[in-house]
Amino acid sequence: MDSPVSRDPWPYPDSLDALIAAPQHHKLLFENEFVRVLDTLIPPGETTAIHTHRYPASTYILSWSDFVRFDDNGNVMLDTRTLAKKPGPGAANWVEALPPHALQNVGTQDMHVISVEQKITNLRQ
Helix, strand or coil, X not given: XXXXXXXXXXXXXXXXXXXXXXXXXXXXXXXXXXXXXXXXXXXXXXXXXXXXXXXCEEEEEEECCCEEEEECCCCEEEEHHXXXXXXXXXXXXXXXXXXXXXXXXXXXXXXXXXXXXXXEEECCC
């Protein structure tokens, strides 16, 4: 089998990676050449530092709370309070790679998510 193929070059510095830029909210559970598994925990009222998620991911929600995602200029990218349907604990989702952003937990519960980031696009060149 050929070596894994990486996605296109990422335009943001490694220093903005979630594990580096916002380590108080992101913990590494597992990593190999194919996937990276993150445990993200954001308590009510807290806001993450500006960070990125380089890889798309399958997410599993352990606990849900409303949040606002801001871009690196402070513009609102998403406010979950406006969603018609909100995922809850036990829901799984797909999330594309995210450019620089911060997330503020504006709800009353912990926002706790496990993300399995896909580091490759295919297994053969």
